[in-house]
Amino acid sequence: MAIDGLTMRFGERTVSQDIDLTIGAGEVLSIVGPSGCGKTTLLRAVAGLIPPAEGEVRIDGQTTAGTPDGVAMVFQHFGLFPWKTVEANVAYALRVRGVAKKEAQERARELITLVGLSGFEKSYPHQLSGGMQQRTGLARALAVRPRLLLMDEPFGALDAQTREVLQFELLRIWQDHPVTMLFVTHSIDEAVLFGDRIAVLNGRPSGVAELIDVTLPHPRDRSVLAAPEFLAIRERVWSLIMNADARP
Ligand SMILES: Nc1ncnc2c1ncn2[C@@H]1O[C@H](COP(=O)(O)OP(=O)(O)OP(=O)(O)O)[C@@H](O)[C@H]1O
Ligand SMILES: [Mg+2]
Known part of the structure; x- marks a missing residue:
C-alpha cells in the first residue's frame, strides 16, 4: 500500500498535509501522534471512507475509491x-x-x-x-x-489489564496469521511491540515527523518490553510526540 502526498481537509481546516507512507506485504506500520492529529482520518482515507483533498492511496497499485477489496478495519469504539x-x-x-x-x-x-x-x-x-x-x-x-488490516486504537477503550492481555493475544494471533497492518495507537509501548516501523505524526496540520525502524526480531513476547532497544525506541518516539516542532 502507498499513501502518496495525502492531504486531508474538513471544510477550511487542513488536518494533515502531504503525507507519504508505504507499507510492504506482511509489514506492520504503527502510527502514533497527539490526539486530534488526524490518525483516524488517515485510516478512513485508506479505507476509502472519505476522499482525500489532495494525493492518493494505492493498494496493489490501484487507487482506492469506495471501500477497497480486502481491507478491514477495527474501530476505536468497537463498532x-x-x-x-x-x-x-x-x-x-x-x-x-x-x-x-x-x-x-x-x-x-x-x-x-x-x-x-x-x-x-x-x-x-x-x-x-x-x-x-x-x-x-x-x-x-x-x-x-484481509490483505490490509486497519487498527484504530483497538485497545484504547479498555482498562489497562484487559488491554495488556489482549495486546499479547493479538501479537500471538498475528504471529500465527501475519497480515499487513496499519496500527494506530496512543500507547507507545504498543507501537513498538507491534511495529516493524513507526510513523510519528505531529504538527498542525500534521505530517510525518519521523519514520522509525523497529529492528526487534519476531516473534516478540513480553520479554521485549525490557530490551534496551525497546526502551531506546520508546524514548525516541516519546520525545518526538512531546516536541510539537518536530514536524519537518
Ligand atoms: N467528520 C469530520 N468533520 C469535521 N472535522 C472532523 C471530522 N472528523 C475529524 N475531524 C477533525 O479532524 C481532526 C482529526 O481528527 P481524528 O479523529 O482523525 O484525530 P485522531 O488523531 O484520530 O485523534 P484521537 O487520537 O483522539 O483519536 C480533529 O480536529 C477533528 O475535529
Ligand atoms: Mg482517532
Missing part, C-alpha cells in the same frame, strides 16, 4: 451491531461479501474460537465486557482474511 449476536456480527462481514450463510457461520465460529470467545456465540454486545466486544470486532475484521 458492533448491538442488535446482532457475536456470531452474527462476525458472519455479517462475510455475508456482505457474498459468502453463503452456512459457510459464513462456520468461518465465524472458527474466528470466535481464535479470539477466545467460544461459548459466547449467541451473546449480544451489551452482554459482553469491553474486552470481549473488542475481541468480537477483531474476529469480524479477521474473518474476511
